Amino acid sequence: MKRLKPAIAFSALALLFAGSLFDWSAPQKPSGKLPSATPAAQAQEPATRPDTNGDHRVVELAVHYLERYGDTITGPATQARLYNERIDLLARFPESGTQLFQAAITTAFPELADTIFALMARLERYNRWLDNHELRLQGLPEMERYAEIWQQREAIFGALASQIWAEEQNPVEAKSAQLQQTLARLDQATELPLAELAHQLKTTADELYGMDLSRQLAGSGATGHALFTMDSVQQQLASLPPERRQQSINDLRRQLGYSEDAVQALARDDQRREEKWQAGKAYMEERRTLADTLSGEPLEAALVELRQRHFGFSAPTIEREEREGFFRFQRERRYGLN
Known part of the structure; x- marks a missing residue:
């Protein structure tokens, strides 16, 4: 199976949190957060439409809405922009604004009127939630606020x-694209020392997403996964003797912001993986020797004994994998990952 590129694991988490610089409310003209609705606006739209026959304001509003939103009114983003029109109308006509808005929308977009009114009710509910939680949200770290x-x-x-x-x-995707460009460059930067590769990765993450998010990504393992998936990193790690290799892996994790407890726990995982790979290497060499000298049932019986000797209780799993054509120890070794 083709290995994942470094950007995938990192960008997936980055996209979840990065974006806290944007407005919380419905799309609108660039005037900040949507104003709170008046008490009259907070009531859900009545089930029956008001009689506004003869009111020239209805025609004027319907024409305005058609001219401004008609080309893209089928899209939810365009429909949501009508929320600001509704708020402005309620401010101008507190007593009749709701009726005027309903009548004008029904005149301009009769087939979409019910959909638009339902969306207005949801937007009203959402903005009430923002108003009720504004102070608490302002006190949260950016990534937590955006996620909530x-x-x-x-x-x-x-x-x-x-x-x-x-x-x-769009801005979030732009940051992700910048990150992927950096990772692609570092992936091939075999001339850079390991510490410099880690430094540039961490610096890029800090600049794009801020130090708080960068620490979250390190804690989740995304940053380490991105680093250890790079060919430039793996080539250098593969050239080191085992003890120096593990020390380098530990140092890289510390540089990325891993806690000392996490570094030691992951080092123990690395050791267990190393033991499995060494057993797998010995197994594959002996397996090739057996395949050169035996065939049929004698070969199968010898392989059963060989797998049991090298893998113990995992032997049946190894056997099933081989019957399906998968040989786990023929995979590419990725230090710090598998």
């Missing part, structure tokens, strides 16, 4: 959330 906001968006809007706030994804 997106969690609430998805709880209220479901799959529509990613469409309504689609513009937020």
